[in-house]
Amino acid sequence: MVPLFFLAVLVLGLLVFRDYGLSIDENQQRDTGMISLKHVALKVAPAWVKADHDFDKYNTPLAEYYDRDYGTAFETPVCLAERLLGLSDGGDKFLFRHLCTFLVCFGGLIAVYQLAARRFRNWRLGLLAALWLLLSPRLFAEFFYNDKDAVFMALFAIATNTGVRLLLRPTARRAAWHALVCAITIDVRIMGVLLPLLTVALLGWRALRGEVRWPRAVGTSALYLVVLAGAVVALWPYLWPAPLDNFVAAFEKMSAFRWGGMVLYRGDFIIATDLPWHYALVWMAITTPVLYVGAGLLGLGLVVRQVVRQRWRLWQDEAGLQDVVFLGLFAGPLLAVIALHSVLYDGWRQVYFVYPAFLLLALRGWVAAAAWRPRWAWWPKALYGATALSALVIAAQMVRDHPLQNVYFNVLAGRHVAERFEMDYWGLGYRQDLEYIIEHETRPVVTVFAPGPSPAEFNRLMLPAFQRERLQFVDKPENADYFITNYRWHPEPYPYDFEVHQVRADGRRVHSVFRLR
Incomplete structure (x- = not known):
């Protein structure tokens, strides 16, 4: 059952990863990865950088780049794989990134299964935990395009898994594996430092309680910290010139985010x-x-x-x-x-x-x-039934709202959610807006306005290559044929009469397309 479950999830991901639009952060994330990759490649393979013209526009040195303190343990390897594969089309580059994001999150799903199965000594409960993560609508969607928060969450879960293994049975091998995974996690987002702090503290506490012998606890911790420090620096090019100073600077900027x-x-x-x-x-x-x-x-x-x-x-x-x-x-x-x-x-x-x-x-x-065994004999069956019903209802809603599971709200959100909370702040629905315009317009060139900041123009890359140039984005609505919006920072209606299309999820308006002329 366990291999079949994860095989089914893997196949599902491979079938749907192409369906999601591009989020507002993805282009900047790729830029960060490419600048870091170029910085490293110029030191080890300058001829390759010169031959691959995809590097040409990245002329800002890493030391001067605005987001130089962002971790790149995911971004740089993905950019490297993209360039080694020779991907040239913009849409293909970001679809590949969506695939890589999903594969890392798939690893996090496996880690959650292992954590639950180990804790409760029951593979069925392990699968239930994995199923709950899979049937978390917002997280499911973000498994495909959120290469910051979702990737960090997955790596954090994997590092938690290796950390629990180390705490239960401290060995040099487990310490080295945990150190490597923690280093990758920290080099994606520096908040990962929580894991080493907790690991060393609990390992020391086990030694104080007599559950682990002191020589083993000290030796394992020392090995763990040495491998961790080396791997953190090795996998983060920003740290190379001044490891300690740059790490402290990155941590300070994270704690007071700009x-x-x-x-x-x-x-x-x-x-x-x-x-x-x-x-x-x-x-x-x-x-x-x-x-x-x-x-x-x-x-x-x-x-x-x-x-x-x-x-x-x-x-x-x-x-x-x-x-x-x-x-x-x-x-x-x-x-x-x-x-x-x-x-x-x-x-x-x-x-x-x-x-x-x-x-x-x-x-x-x-x-x-x-x-729990109350007087009601029906209680266990009711709980199992409610759990199964919950899974079925959520799964059905996710299928219905696909690919906009990212705007899921439960009943606790109350009424008029679209006017009270941000909806598609990622801007994924702009892909559907543009697809509607292309499908319903016969004119060779169509002008579009989208209030910024938004990834509306960026989502042209998700259209067929021969259709992209038909859409021209303008900077004023009076110059546009169409006005498209995700209502971010403007939850109230717009003063346009001809709304020709709505993107909806869970019965709520998420995007609108207005024909202006």
Whole structure:
């Protein structure tokens, strides 16, 4: 059953990865990867750089690049593979990136399965955890185009998996593997430093409790930290000139992120630097299936009670140790975001990496609920039925809304969601807007206006090559034949009479196409 499940998921991903539009960040992410790749290639293969004209426009040195402190452990290898494959068409380049993003996230799905199966010693529960991650509509969509947050979440889950293995049975081999995966995770997003901190702290605590012999704990930790430090520097070209100084600079910029735009939250526009403390928690609650939210709250409460009862010992057995890891990786970052008043935007995507730990806590709650034996004999069957029904309903909704699962909201979001919360902030639906115009227009050239900033023009790459030049983007609506919008920063209706097309998801308007003349 396990191989069949993951084979089916892999086939599904290979069938649908071409369906998604291009997000507003993808072009910039590729630029970051290409600049880093060129920086390295000029040192080891300058003739190749000169021969491949795709490098020609990347003339900014890495040391002067605005986003030089962004981790590139995913971006650079993908750009390298793209150039080695000789991809020349713009659309093909980004479809390849979508495929690579999915494959990394597929690895994260496997890691969640292994974490759950190990914790509960049951492969069926492992599959349930993986299924819950797969049937998280927003995350499913972002598995194909979000090469920042979704990739980081997947790598964080993989590193959590190797970390739990190391904590349970400390060996040199496991320490080296965990160090390598942690280094890659940190070199995608520096917030990955949470994993080494937790690993070393819990390994030391196990030694203090007498669960691990001190020589083994010290030796394993030393090997882990040495391999980790070397791999972090080796896989991040930005660090090479001054490893410690540049790492500290990158961490400081991450902790005070440079974005001060407006976000739509509960019907009001708020500056990202002035968000209320509950912003991430509310977004997580209204965009996660309700069953997972309820099970997660139950599991969170059970694990907190378990830790409190153990007092300074924290856990009683290996299952309890794993629960502490999941609790720390879920609650710790969220509490830090609240305490530090961190800048967030576009929902809770910057903290997606806590979601696998949340699902494992939710599974803990679900298992407890399944083991509960009240006076009602029908309780277990009702729970199993509700779980199956939830999966079927979510799966059906994901199929219906494909490829815009990224605008999923649950019933907790309330009414008039499109006027209260940001919808397609990624701008994926612009692909469907342009496809509609091309399909319904016979004129050889059509002018289009889209309020910026948006990836509307960027999504031309998703059209057939011979159709792309038919669309010409203009900078004023009075010069355009069509006005297209995702309503970002403008949730109210536009004053145009001829709306010829709407892109909808879950019955809600997401995009509109207006014919102006």
